[in-house]
Amino acid sequence: MGQSHSTSQQRPRAELLYDLVSIGNVVAIKALWREGTSLEWIDREGRTPLILACMNPELIHVAKTLIELGAHVNAYRPGAHAGTPLHHAVKEGLGQSVKLLLSHGANTLVRNDDFQTPLDVARVKGCANVVRALEKHVxxxxxxxxxxxxxxxxxxxxxxxxxxxxxxxxxxxxxxxxxxxxxxxxxxxxxxxxxxxxxxxxxxxxxxxxxxxxxxxxxxxxxxxxxxxxxxxxxxxxxxxxxxxxxxxxxxxxxxx
Known part of the structure; x- marks a missing residue:
């Protein structure tokens, strides 16, 4: 227990929460959130915890949890590999994550730094079910x-x-x-x-x-x-x-x- 306490002293709690996303530890994420930890920490590549969760099909339960806790669904991060969580879910061709984000108010018309909407990204990616889901929504x-x-x-x-x-x-x-x-x-x-x-x-x-x-x-x-x-x-x-x-x-x- 003493070791985890010293780890949290050395690193910001928000960064710790971000790391917990990649291993899918929902219980620990909720515990940190209850202590007032931010859900919007950004890594070097501009990814928030929700963006990270929306890039992996095995982390959809984490994405769901983060949204329920109040993570910003339309948080925009600039840069060559950036955009909103929806841009990232689309880029990975993850239909379930796309539908989850759309059902919680993700904006389909936001353009990334390459001036692409999530729909533009989906067409480039070549994922028909994602293209249809985005079009149906908008x-x-x-x-x-x-x-x-x-x-x-x-x-x-x-x-x-x-x-x-x-x-x-x-x-x-x-x-x-x-x-x-x-x-x-x-x-x-x-x-x-x-x-x-x-x-x-x-x-x-x-x-x-x-x-x-x-x-x-x-x-x-x-x-x-x-x-x-x-x-x-x-x-x-x-x-x-x-x-x-x-x-x-x-x-x-x-x-x-």
Whole structure:
């Protein structure tokens, strides 16, 4: 007992708590916390106890404990290998840790020193389940759509031949700010297994044409006047105007109810 007392005299208790995280000693972590020990000690690489716990799948019970004790879920640490606990969990491809952090208010829109959000990191990492979990948490809309390609006069003749199914997601670009309108992005994937989008459309830079809901099969048309690219999307279920309306609302920054 005397030895552990002298050890705690030589080193800050917060550093001791940090070391207890790596060996998963929850009982000792709680004991130090009850004595008023900080949960936010930083090691040389800028990691807090929670960041450390979120980098190892075997320490998810420790991460849970630290969050329950009040560890800062969005604590940001600068530097080349830094970011928030969410950035680190994503970088390691740890789906359970990502879901834990999201359920406790982790901010998905924070950018690290490389200007990457956790979602950007997940796409680089190539972890489809983490990409989907982050998108599901932050998106205003996601779902399957049919996209028309080729000249518009041919669409009426061969709609099935000149269209393909895509997965679309609408997410905010950057944090919400009451003084400015929300910027939205439309992200297109070929399949649900893809981590890298086929297209990312900055919706504040394009012309969004409202669907004509009087038509039998209305479509949402988005025109990028700079690149002259035209996207024309319709529901996968013929005449499903409700889904199209929800997509149109999301593109305008109106969240689903």
């Amino acid at each position: 998106c205003y809309f996601s779902g399957w759509f049919r996209e028309f390609y080729g000249p518009s006069f041919l669409e009426a003749l061969a709609p099935k031949l000149l269209s393909g199914t895509i997965w679309v997601v609408v997410i905010p670009f950057g944090p919400s700010d009451s003084t400015r309108p929300l910027k939205m992005e439309l992200i297109i994937y070929r399949t649900l297994q893809d981590v890298r989008p086929r297209s990312v459309i900055a919706l504040w830079k394009v012309k969004i044409e409202k669907p004509d809901f009087h038509q039998k099969e209305p479509a949402l048309t988005i025109v990028d006047q700079f690149t002259k690219t035209r996207y024309k999307l319709t529901s996968t279920i013929e005449g499903d105007k409700q889904q199209l309306q929800r997509l149109h609302n999301a593109c305008l920054g109106i969240p689903q109810i």
